[in-house]
Amino acid sequence: MNVYAIGASRHIGYYAAVQLLKKGATVTFLLRNLSVFDDDAEIQRYIKDGKARLLKGDALNREEVAAGWAAAAQAGPIDVFLFTIGTPAQPLHASDPDAHI
Ligand SMILES: NC(=O)c1ccc[n+]([C@@H]2O[C@H](COP(=O)([O-])OP(=O)(O)OC[C@H]3O[C@@H](n4cnc5c(N)ncnc54)[C@H](OP(=O)(O)O)[C@@H]3O)[C@@H](O)[C@H]2O)c1
Numbered sequence: 001m002n003v004y005a006i007g008a009s010r011h012i013g014y015y016a017a018v019q020l021l022k023k024g025a026t027v028t029f030l031l032r033n034l035s036v037f038d039d040d041a042e043i044q045r046y047i048k049d050g051k052a053r054l055l056k057g058d059a060l061n062r063e064e065v066a067a068g069w070a071a072a073a074q075a076g077p078i079d080v081f082l083f084t085i086g087t088p089a090q091p092l093h094a095s096d097p098d099a100h101i
Contacts, residue, residue, distance in 0.1 A: 013084030
């Protein structure tokens with residue numbers, strides 16, 4: 001199974017991604033902070049095996065989200081898009097054309 005995960009640096013997305021990795025999935029994480037898993041021995045093992053793949057990007061940046069999709073698709077057709085980002089504290093305004101999730 002090939003997974004593209006946004007919002008999986010912690011909490012629900014993280015634990016869902018770890019469960020998928022345990023089941024043999026390949027997971028490409030789009031992360032604002034690439035060092036978030038530096039001290040995570042479990043994720044580090046999956047990175048070493050090539051099953052966890054980390055890419056820097058922001059969900060509010062259309063190009064970075066698309067680049068993440070393309071990177072995930074390099075591992076094969078994407079089976080699951082795991083998106084666990086909540087609603088922002090401030091609403092995204094239609095007048096801001098760059099504010100896409
Ligand atoms: N936790 C709960 O008990 C619970 C219960 C019910 C519902 N929910 C809902 O479930 C959703 C997820 O909640 P959560 O507690 O699991 O997660 P969270 O603490 O809200 O974390 C959000 C995740 O999204 C990432 N993220 C936020 N903005 C981003 C952006 N612009 N670009 C890339 N990544 C971004 C964060 O990454 P960074 O590390 O970069 O910040 C983090 O991985 C929310 O809608 C929440 O309301 C949560």
